[in-house]
Amino acid sequence: RPFINTPQATGADQAVGFGLVGFSLLLFTYYTIWVIVLPFVDSDHVIHSYFLPREYSVILPGVAALILLLCVGTFIGVITWKNRKPKKVD
Amino acid sequence: MTLKTYTACSMMLLGISRHQSGFFNYNFALYLCTVFSTMTKLLEWLLGASLIGMAWGLVTFDLLDLQLPPQYRELAWPMPVYLLVVFGCYSLATVGYRVATFNDCEDAAKELQAQIKEAKEDLKKKGLKM
Numbered sequence: 178r179p180f181i182n183t184p185q186a187t188g189a190d191q192a193v194g195f196g197l198v199g200f201s202l203l204l205f206t207y208y209t210i211w212v213i214v215l216p217f218v219d220s221d222h223v224i225h226s227y228f229l230p231r232e233y234s235v236i237l238p239g240v241a242a243l244i245l246l247l248c249v250g251t252f253i254g255v256i257t258w259k260n261r262k263p264k265k266v267d
Numbered sequence: 268m269t270l271k272t273y274t275a276c277s278m279m280l281l282g283i284s285r286h287q288s289g290f291f292n293y294n295f296a297l298y299l300c301t302v303f304s305t306m307t308k309l310l311e312w313l314l315g316a317s318l319i320g321m322a323w324g325l326v327t328f329d330l331l332d333l334q335l336p337p338q339y340r341e342l343a344w345p346m347p348v349y350l351l352v353v354f355g356c357y358s359l360a361t362v363g364y365r366v367a368t369f370n371d372c373e374d375a376a377k378e379l380q381a382q383i384k385e386a387k388e389d390l391k392k393k394g395l396k397m
Contacts, residue, residue: 185370185371187371187373190366190367190369190371191367193363193366193367194363194364194365194366194367194368194369195363195364195367196363197359197360197362197363197364197366198360198363198364198367200359200363201356201357201359201360201363202356202360204352204356205352205353205356208349208352208353208356209353212342212345212349213342213349216338216339216341216342217338231341231345234345234348234349235345235348238348238351238352239348242351
C-alpha cells in the first residue's frame, strides 16, 4: 500500500513548539542585553529603566532554578508515592 | 595525544627538570607526561573547565590586581549564570523546534493501534492472561 499522506506535526504541536522557540529567543535577547550590553551604556540612558538592578540578573535565574528543582523533586515524589507496592504478608 | 606530541612534551619536561636538582622533579615530570598522554575526555573537560574557572575567578575577585576597566569587571561576574541561562534557552528552543517539526503519521498510528488490539485478542484466545 503506497504511503500517501505527508507526515506533519498537528496544529497544537506546532503552536506549542514554535511558542517555545519564540519564548526562548525573547528570553535570550532580554538577558543578553541585560548582562552584556548594559555595562557599556551610559548610566543616564533611558534603556536602564527597562531593566532591574544588576544583582537581579544572578538572583532571578537562581530562584528559578530552585523552583524548577522543587517541582521536579515533588513530581518524582508523587509518582514514587503512587507506585509504592504494599509488602506481601506471609 | 599523538606519539609525536607525547615525545616532544616528555623531552621538553625532562630537559627542564634536568636543570634543577633532585630526583623528585624528574619523577614529577615523568608523572605529568603520563597524565597528559593518557588523558581521558573527562580529564580534558575538567582541565578546560577549571582553567576557565580560574580565569573567571581572577577577573571577578581581582586576585592579580590587574585593574581592568570597571565595565569589564561588571561584565565578568555574572558570566557563569549567564552561560547557564544561554544553555537553557538553547535547549528549550531545540526541544520546541523538534516538537514543531515532528513527522507525525496519524494513519500509521491508527493502523498500529488496530494491529495491537488484534494481537491482544488473538493472544487472549490462546490463553495468555493480560
